[in-house]
Amino acid sequence: MTLLAGGTDLMVDLNFGRKRPERVVAIDRVPELSHLEGNGHVRMGAGVTYTRMLAEDVGSAALREAARTVGSPQIRNAGTLGGNIATSSPAGDTLPVLAALDAVVVLRSKQGERRVPFAQFMTGPKKNVRRADELVVGAEWDDAGPAQTFMKVGTRNAMVIAIAGLALVVDRPRRRVGVGLGSCGPTILRAPQAEAFAAAIFEAHGWDRHLTPSDAELKEFGRLVATAARPIDDVRGTAAYRRHVLAVMGERALARVWSIT
C-alpha cells in the first residue's frame, strides 16, 4: 500500500512510470492529520502544507523560512510536513530544521503510537525507520524561541532542490544550540562540534544576553559546520562546493541569530 499526501513526490514517479503501486491511499483530506498547535510545545500534523506553515506562523521561525524556499505556490499548497518526513530525501527542506529542533517524529499503527527522535528516524537517502504498517502522523518539538534560521543554496530562489541547506537553532531557555545540515550526506546531519563551540561561547557570555560575535568566532563556527558534512559530487554540485557554502552559511546563520533574544 502506498500513501499519497500532497502528491509532489509520488505523482512524479507515477507520471514517469517509475512506480506502479497496486494500491494508493490518499490521506490528504484526513482532518486528524491537519492539527497545528503551539504554546510552548509544538504539535504539527503530517497533513500541514507548506502554505499553512507560512500562513499560521506556529512553531518555528526556521521552519517558516524553510517552507518559503520550497518549490512554488503550487507546490507549497500541496506538499506537506508528513510527506517531507516520510519521503526522507536528504534535500527535504524541513528536515534540517526538525533535526536542529531535536524534533520527534510521531508514528501510528494499529499497535499504537511510536515516537522516534528525528536523529534516529532517517537512516539513508529516502530511507527511514517507518514500518510498512505505520503512518507518519506528525512531528513535535519544544518551542525554541526566536533565535533560529534556515538557509539554502540553489540555482534560483524558487523551484530548486537544495545544493546545501542549513538550519540553526539557538534555544536560549534550554541553553542548547542545534545545527541541521541538508543535501550534504546520506541523511540529515547534525554538526555536534559546531554546536558545542557555539554553546560554549553563549555559556561564557551568558545565554540571555545580546552578544556580538567576533569575526574569528563566526569563521571558526562556519569551519566546524563544514567539517560535519559528508557530501558527494552529484548533478547539483560538487562535494567541495558544498563544504564551501556550508562554511559560509554557518557563519552567516550565526551572525543572523546571535543578537536575537
Added chain:
Amino acid sequence: MRLRLQVNGTEREAEAREHESLLTVLRERLGLWGSKNACEQGECGSCSVLMDGDLVCACLVLAGAAEGRDVRTVEDLAAGEHLHPVQRAFVDAGAVQCGFCTPGFIVATAALLRDNPEPSDAEIREALSGNICRCTGYGKILEAVHRSAAQGYTS
C-alpha cells in the same frame, strides 16, 4: 475507476485509469485542453488549476484524489467571447509569445490577484515563480499582471 468532481461549476463524471493524473482526466477525458501538459513533475506550472480554491499543478493530483473536489481551469475564466480581465491584460501587454505557458500564468495570476489585489513586483515574482516561460517573456508578463491589478480585477 469512475470519478465524480465539479469542473468549472458543473458536476462531471469521467473514467480515470490507474495512476492517471487530474491533468490527463481534464485533457483526455473531459476535453479541456487549456491546461497544458509539459513537465509532468510540477516544475513548469503550465497545468495550473484551482482545486478547492488552492492553486495546484493538475499533473501532481492523482485523479482518484480529486473525487468530489471543486476544480477550476483556465476555461472557467472567460465569459463566452468576453475575456477575463487577466486574459485581456495579457493580450494588451503582448505577454504571449508561443502561448504554451500562458494558461498556467493566467490561472496563477488570477489566484494571486484574488488574494492580493495590488501586488508589488517582488510579490508577483514570488507568486509566479512556479510558472516557467520558455520563450523568457517575463518582462511583458510582469507588465500584464500590473495591468490586470490596475484594472481592478475582481473574482
